[in-house]
Amino acid sequence: MSALFALTALALIFGAILGYAAIRFRVEGNPLADEIEAILPQTQCAQCGHPGCKPYAKAIANGEAFNKCAPGGEETIIEIANLLGVEPIALAESAHKEEDGKMVAFIVEDACIGCTKCIQACPVDAILGSNKKMHTVIAKECTGCELCVAPCPTDCIEMRPVATTPSNWDWKLQQIDVRIVEEDQP
Amino acid sequence: MNNWLENAKVGILHRFRGGVHPQTHKSNIDTSQVYQLTCSDECVVALQQHIGSPAKVIVAIGDTVLKGQALSQSLLFQSPPVHSPCSGVITAIEKRPSTHASGLDVMSVVITNDHQYNSVQAQPALSILDENVETIIQRIHDCGISGMGGAGFPTAIKINQSKDIDLLLINGAECEPYITADSSLMQNYANDIVSGVQIIKHCSTASLALIAIEDDKPKAIAAIRSALDAVKDPNIELRVVPTKYPSGGEKQLIQIVSGIEISAGMPPIAQGILVQNVGTAYSVFQAVVHGKPLIERVVTLAGDYVEQARNFWVPIGTSIESLLQQNGCPSPSQTLSRPIVGGAMMGFMLNDCQAPVTKTSNCILYNEAKVIKPAQACIRCGECAQVCPIGLLPQQLHWYSQSKDLEKAKQYQVMDCIECGACAFVCPSEIPLVQEYRETKAAIRLQVQAKLDAERAKMRHENRQQRLEQEKEARKKQHQLAAKRRQEAADSSDGDAVAAALARVKSQQQAKAKTLDNGELVPDNQAAIEARKAKKAERLAAKNTQQTSGDSQADLDPVAGAIARAKAKKQQANIESHVAKDPRPSKSQNPAVAAAIARAKAKKQQGNEEVQEPETSAPSTKQNPAVAAAIARAKAKKQQGNEEVQDPETSAPSTKQNPAVAAAIARAKAKKQQASAEVQETEASAPTTKQNPAIAAAIARAKAKKQQASAEVQETEASAPSTKQNPAVAAAIARAKAKKQQTSSDDQKPQPSKPKPIQNPAVAAAIARAKAKKQEKEAQND
Numbered sequence: 021m022s023a024l025f026a027l028t029a030l031a032l033i034f035g036a037i038l039g040y041a042a043i044r045f046r047v048e049g050n051p052l053a054d055e056i057e058a059i060l061p062q063t064q065c066a067q068c069g070h071p072g073c074k075p076y077a078k079a080i081a082n083g084e085a086f087n088k089c090a091p092g093g094e095e096t097i098i099e100i101a102n103l104l105g106v107e108p109i110a111l112a113e114s115a116h117k118e119e120d121g122k123m124v125a126f127i128v129e130d131a132c133i134g135c136t137k138c139i140q141a142c143p144v145d146a147i148l149g150s151n152k153k154m155h156t157v158i159a160k161e162c163t164g165c166e167l168c169v170a171p172c173p174t175d176c177i178e179m180r181p182v183a184t185t186p187s188n189w190d191w192k193l194q195q196i197d198v199r200i201v202e203e204d205q206p
Numbered sequence: 207m208n209n210w211l212e213n214a215k216v217g218i219l220h221r222f223r224g225g226v227h228p229q230t231h232k233s234n235i236d237t238s239q240v241y242q243l244t245c246s247d248e249c250v251v252a253l254q255q256h257i258g259s260p261a262k263v264i265v266a267i268g269d270t271v272l273k274g275q276a277l278s279q280s281l282l283f284q285s286p287p288v289h290s291p292c293s294g295v296i297t298a299i300e301k302r303p304s305t306h307a308s309g310l311d312v313m314s315v316v317i318t319n320d321h322q323y324n325s326v327q328a329q330p331a332l333s334i335l336d337e338n339v340e341t342i343i344q345r346i347h348d349c350g351i352s353g354m355g356g357a358g359f360p361t362a363i364k365i366n367q368s369k370d371i372d373l374l375l376i377n378g379a380e381c382e383p384y385i386t387a388d389s390s391l392m393q394n395y396a397n398d399i400v401s402g403v404q405i406i407k408h409c410s411t412a413s414l415a416l417i418a419i420e421d422d423k424p425k426a427i428a429a430i431r432s433a434l435d436a437v438k439d440p441n442i443e444l445r446v447v448p449t450k451y452p453s454g455g456e457k458q459l460i461q462i463v464s465g466i467e468i469s470a471g472m473p474p475i476a477q478g479i480l481v482q483n484v485g486t487a488y489s490v491f492q493a494v495v496h497g498k499p500l501i502e503r504v505v506t507l508a509g510d511y512v513e514q515a516r517n518f519w520v521p522i523g524t525s526i527e528s529l530l531q532q533n534g535c536p537s538p539s540q541t542l543s544r545p546i547v548g549g550a551m552m553g554f555m556l557n558d559c560q561a562p563v564t565k566t567s568n569c570i571l572y573n574e575a576k577v578i579k580p581a582q583a584c585i586r587c588g589e590c591a592q593v594c595p596i597g598l599l600p601q602q603l604h605w606y607s608q609s610k611d612l613e614k615a616k617q618y619q620v621m622d623c624i625e626c627g628a629c630a631f632v633c634p635s636e637i638p639l640v641q642e643y644r645e646t647k648a649a650i651r652l653q654v655q656a657k658l659d660a661e662r663a664k665m666r667h668e669n670r671q672q673r674l675e676q677e678k679e680a681r682k683k684q685h686q687l688a689a690k691r692r693q694e695a696a697d698s699s700d701g702d703a704v705a706a707a708l709a710r711v712k713s714q715q716q717a718k719a720k721t722l723d724n725g726e727l728v729p730d731n732q733a734a735i736e737a738r739k740a741k742k743a744e745r746l747a748a749k750n751t752q753q754t755s756g757d758s759q760a761d762l763d764p765v766a767g768a769i770a771r772a773k774a775k776k777q778q779a780n781i782e783s784h785v786a787k788d789p790r791p792s793k794s795q796n797p798a799v800a801a802a803i804a805r806a807k808a809k810k811q812q813g814n815e816e817v818q819e820p821e822t823s824a825p826s827t828k829q830n831p832a833v834a835a836a837i838a839r840a841k842a843k844k845q846q847g848n849e850e851v852q853d854p855e856t857s858a859p860s861t862k863q864n865p866a867v868a869a870a871i872a873r874a875k876a877k878k879q880q881a882s883a884e885v886q887e888t889e890a891s892a893p894t895t896k897q898n899p900a901i902a903a904a905i906a907r908a909k910a911k912k913q914q915a916s917a918e919v920q921e922t923e924a925s926a927p928s929t930k931q932n933p934a935v936a937a938a939i940a941r942a943k944a945k946k947q948q949t950s951s952d953d954q955k956p957q958p959s960k961p962k963p964i965q966n967p968a969v970a971a972a973i974a975r976a977k978a979k980k981q982e983k984e985a986q987n988d
Contacts, residue, residue, distance in 0.1 A: 062660035064667045072667060144666040163663045188652065189308040191644040 053081040059099045063091045064143035065165030067115065072143065080104075090115040091164070123179040124162040125169065129154050131176030138168035138177060208478075210464045211372050215414055217445065220465040222458045224595040225450040226628045228551065230422060231383045231508070235515040237390035237425065240504055243518040245292040246528030249317045250302045251277055255522070255564040256352035257359050258284035263315065269296045273325040274499050276348070277315045283343075283362040286350045289499040290317055291521035293324040305526070305547055305564045309557025317523070329497030334401055339409045342494055349493035350500045350565075355388075355454075355483035356548065358566040361490065364480060365409045372478035374412035375463060376403050376487055378419040378426065379447060379454035382549035385569040387504040388484045390517040392419065392426035395488055396433035402487030403442055405494050410480050415442040416463055417484070422449040451551065452626040456481045458595050470622045485568070505563055509572035511535050511543070520563045526570060527559040535572055543575035551627040582635040590629035590639065596622050600629040600639055607642040612653060615646050623647070 057077035068088035070076040080086045086100045087109045094111060101108035127138070127147075134152040139145075146162045149155030157168075159182070169177045182188075254260035261280035265271060271290040278287045294317045301311035329349075332342055347362035355377055376399075380388040392399060399417075407415045417434075419427050431444055447453055447462050457468045460479055468474050474481055482490075485503065492498040501522055508515035512535055520529060526545060530537070538544045538559050546553040547561075549569050563570075590600035598619055606615040623643050630639040695705070 057664075060660075061656070062663040062667070064663065072671075073664065143670065144663050145670050146666070161662070161666065163659070184308075184310060186304055186306045186308050186310055186312065188655070189306075189310060189648065190652065191307070191641070191648040193307065193641060 050078060050081050053078045055103055056080050056086075056100055059092075059096055059103065060089060061091045061096065061163075063163035063165045065091055065163070065167060066143075067091070067165075085109065085112065087112045088115050122182045123164045123166075124159045124182055125157045125164070125166070125177050126159075126180045127155050127157055128176040128178065129156070131174045133174055135173055137171040137173065141168045141171045143167060208372060210466055211414065214373060214416065214464045215443075217443070218465075219445070219447060220462055222453070222461040222595050223597055224593045224628060225452065225458075226593050226631050227449070228383050228451055228631060230449070231550075232386050232389070232422065235384070235386045235506065235508055235517070237386045237393055237517060240390050240394055240517045240519050243505075243520045243524065243529060243532055245319050245321075245323075245521040246524045247319050248297075248525070249291050249294070249319055249521065249523035250314045250525060250560070250562040251288050251290065251317065251523040252302070252304060252312050252314045252562065252564055253278055253288060254312065255288065255358060255566060256286055257357060258282075258286075258363075260313065261285040261287045263299060265296050265299075265315065267296055267299060270294070271296060271317060273323050274328075274501055275326045276350070276499070283347050283360055283366060286347055286352050286360045286362065287499075288315070288522075289350055289501045290315075291501040291523045292317060292319040293322045294318045294320040303558035303561045305556070305561040305567055307554035307557075309561070314562070331497060332494045334405055334408070334495060342405060342409055345494055345497075346490055349489070349498065351486065351489045351493055352500075352565055353483055354485035354489060354503060354565060354568070356552070356566055356568065358564075361482070361486055364475070364482070365406060367410065367475055367480070369475055370478060371410040371412040371475070371480045372414070373464065373480070374403070374407050374410055374415040375459060375479060375481045376406075376415065376417040376484055377454060377456070377459055377481055378417055378423075378430070378484040379459055380423070381420060381449070381451045381454035382551050382553075382569070383451075384508045384515075384571050385506050385549045386508075387506045387517055387568045389423045389426045390506075391488055391504050392423070392484055393429050396426075396429035397436065398491045399484050399487050400430065400433040400437050400442065401495065402489070402491030404437070404439065405490050406480075406482055406487060407442065412480060413441060416445045417442070418445045418447050418459055418463055420449045420453060421446045451628065452595055452624070455595065455624055455626060457624070470619060500565060503563070503565060503568070505529070505567060506569040507533055507535075507572070508569065509545070510574040511541065511572040522565055523562045525560050525562050526556060529563065529570060530559070530572065541575070543573060546571040546573070551631065552625060579636055581637045584635055584637060587634060589632040589634065593628040593632050595626060595628060596624060598623060600643075603643060603646070604637060604639055607646040610646075610649070612646065612650050616650060620646050621650065 053074075054077070057074055060073040060077055062073050064072045066072065067090040068076045070079055076084075076089070080100065086104070087097050089096050093115075094108075097111060098108050125138075125147075132149075132154045134149060134154060136149065136151055136155070138155060139147045139149060143165060144161055144163055146158045147155055147168060148158060157177075164179065166179060169179065184190075253263065259282075261278035261282075262285075263277060264279045265275075265277050270293075271277070272293045273290060275290045276287045277290055277296075278285075280287060296315060297318045298316040300314065300316065302314040302316065304310055304312040306312070329345065332345060343362050343366045346365065347360070351361045353359040353361060353364070378388055378392055380386070403415050403417065417430055419430065421427070427444065427446055434442060434444055445463055447459070452458055453462055456474060460474055460477075460481065461467055464479065466477055466479070468477060468479075489500050489503075493500070502519045503522060504517050505520040506515070506517050507529065512533060516533075518529070526547070527537070530545065538556075545556050545559065547556050547567050547570060548554060550571060553569065553571060584601055584604055586601055588601065591598075594600055596619075602618050603615055603620050603623070606612075606618065607620070620643055623640075625640050625644060627640045630637065630641075633639060
């Protein structure tokens with residue numbers, strides 16, 4: 021009988037502690053979604069079908085497939101799979117990249133009519149300009165999401181690869197022209 | 207004083223771990239003299255030859271520059287400028303092949319050498335121990351000096367440290383095989399170098415300066431020693447360090463002389479140690495004492511294809527191909543090989559020999575091509591780990607680099623690799639280890655950059671979302687407020703000031719208005735009309751008295767007056783010279799005609815945009831009928847652009863029965879007719895409208911309009927009946943016509959300005975009306 025009392029009392033005490041901890045040490049937001057978001061490339065391109073990287077991260081945390089990130093590609097899938105402790109899955113059909121290398125938007129200034137539509141479309145405020153004034157893309161801030169390309173009424177926005185400079189060169193010497201010499205056989 | 211510094215002062219040397227002893231190949235290189243090399247015909251000066259950011263170009267294509275003239279400029283010490291190595295003309299500012307392993311094109315200024323070598327005036331010499339350190343540092347920056355040992359760190363930043371410097375270390379170790387540039391410099395310019403060291407020491411407040419030289423350069427050591435003896439500065443000392451590669455590395459040399467191992471990712475400055483190359487010290491001396499910018503440097507030319515390996519003063523910007531040519535070396539297109547820039551251990555093979563010599567190129571090595579055996583598998587012998595001066599595990603890094611495991615490579619501190627090449631040098635499998643590490647490091651750098659970019663993009667996106675949210679919130683709030691105000695206005699019947707004002711205006715209008723037969727409310731302007739009538743009578747009387755002296759103008763009727771005016775106008779146009787010669791009659795005839803002439807003149811003047819009106823400006827333009835009339839016409843023209851008929855109608859009643867309007871109409875019409883030479887018509891129509899000048903004018907105008915072959919006919923006709931009661935409309939149309947005429951024909955010569963000052967009441971009335979109309983229009987627009 022005393023054992024029964026003791027167990028009940030213990031259960032009540034621990035229950036109270038746990039209940040208090042659940043309120044007191046409650047974690048704001050979804051920590052898993054935050055961790056997934058940290059992996060995502062933050063281009064905010066919405067190619068996954070979500071309006072940004074954060075909503076997509078939340079969707080993944082809620083069980084959505086994590087193979088829809090086009091800018092992230094395979095690497096992102098592997099990283100998320102490692103985080104979630106599951107097997108990596110193949111990249112979704114819709115997320116296949118056409119070409120490698122980071123592209124940034126470029127406004128052909130001659131054709132720009134200053135409609136500000138691209139400014140409204142840009143998720144990271146990387147386009148400068150005002151009504152009836154020529155716009156320009158701050159290449160440094162551009163994530164290459166291509167969201168500004170479609171709204172342009174004059175089709176004056178094109179995606180251009182980021183120029184390679186000695187400072188961001190990948191040091192792949194083999195890509196430079198290397199002469200292959202046949203060795204004379206003795 | 208720190209313990210290590212005391213030890214360093216005493217001369218205790220330490221060892222760094224690892225290191226190799228490659229064959230130096232220095233014995234047969236002539237260091238006794240530094241030979242002068244001439245500038246190539248085309249000099250390519252890269253804008254960025256240092257770590258940091260390029261300075262802003264201050265020259266343009268086509269500019270003529272002198273030797274030593276600055277090509278770029280920046281206030282930031284991180285962007286030292288570049289200077290022209292020769293005099294000549296700038297032919298291009300474009301991307302040219304870089305002196306970099308990538309061979310990528312970089313922004314460069316291209317100067318076509320005129321071989322005159324006219325120098326800019328050297329900047330004034332500064333005292334070596336100038337009290338003002340800022341002046342010296344600014345001079346160092348302005349002369350474009352950046353580290354000449356290889357990395358190219360801007361010297362001004364390095365010296366201009368807020369942190370206290372304990373030890374100034376002058377790097378003369380020059381441990382790489384073949385390179386003897388610093389060695390020959392020390393041998394030949396030891397005094398200058400020591401002076402440079404003094405300057406840097408003075409600027410950096412270091413208590414001790416050490417010049418470290420490897421013991422395989424006895425001549426350089428002797429030269430520096432004698433220079434130091436001459437200076438007799440006890441705080442500048444010479445340290446002879448044992449020859450071992452890579453003792454010339456910054457961190458390795460610090461370790462040798464002080465025993466301090468600089469932690470990863472930390473600059474030596476953090477430890478209170480400032481390291482400068484001997485070449486930099488020499489350049490600092492040249493800049494401060496001789497005011498010379500950095501436009502040439504010592505370059506060692508050595509290798510199998512070089513007949514006599516020597517050191518040269520090479521103007522910075524000279525193409526490497528030209529350098530080879532001037533020494534009789536075979537062109538790289540003839541050999542299988544290409545020159546290596548920067549030494550056998552750490553240098554890179556040049557991609558394009560058009561690339562120029564830069565501030566950091568210390569050696570051009572032109573060896574015969576050696577067939578590289580394919581790399582074999584790593585046998586884990588561990589040799590590389592033994593020689594690594596940093597203490598890394600090269601073989602581990604090799605695995606991680608091959609498997610592209612960036613995380614693991616980072617864990618094994620690949621980023622601390624100084625790429626000295628010792629590991630690859632000892633590797634029995636001939637694995638190009640350094641190349642692997644470079645690729646890995648580049649990949650990690652890109653990854654880190656991508657992470658930073660992502661972080662930034664996330665922040666910007668979130669800020670944007672927040673901003674949009676705020677804007678939405680603000681809009682919502684505004685709408686709510688507006689709705690609330692409307693609600694309040696509706697609720698309070700008497701509280702709204704606007705509503706009260708509206709009601710007041712309405713009641714006033716109603717009081718003034720009278721109802722027509724068809725129930726339409728029209729303003730009752732009877733009082734105004736009466737006043738106008740009185741005014742008109744008065745004016746007619748005045749006219750009468752004036753015209754008693756006139757010959758043909760006995761008739762007081764305004765219609766007759768209009769006809770006469772029209773005639774006068776015609777006369778005036780046809781016999782311009784006559785009128786111009788004798789303007790008197792027109793003045794005596796009728797003041798209205800005179801006013802018209804004056805207006806014509808004003809019109810002309812206005813068209814020519816002649817501001818000067820010496821005679822007419824005496825009476826202010828407020829009272830100048832000509833100018834006012836012109837303004838009124840311009841306004842009418844503007845009105846015509848909008849709704850022609852409706853607008854003037856609103857102001858119609860006010861001008862009812864105004865003889866001045868009629869006169870204006872008649873004048874304008876006459877002008878028009880004059881253009882088509884049909885004055886008779888007007889004259890004929892005039893008598894029929896004797897009773898009412900306004901009606902007469904309208905009819906006459908309608909007729910004139912009809913004759914005028916234009917599309918406006920219907921519109922004008924339609925408006926004609928309305929002008930029966932609305933002379934103002936007629937006036938507006940007339941003015942518009944007049945305006946039109948003005949633009950088409952400007953043959954009316956300006957008349958002498960004598961008639962102008964005459965004050966015609968009719969003209970004044972027209973001005974007043976036009977003004978009122980304008981105000982009204984503005985009010986409407988508002």
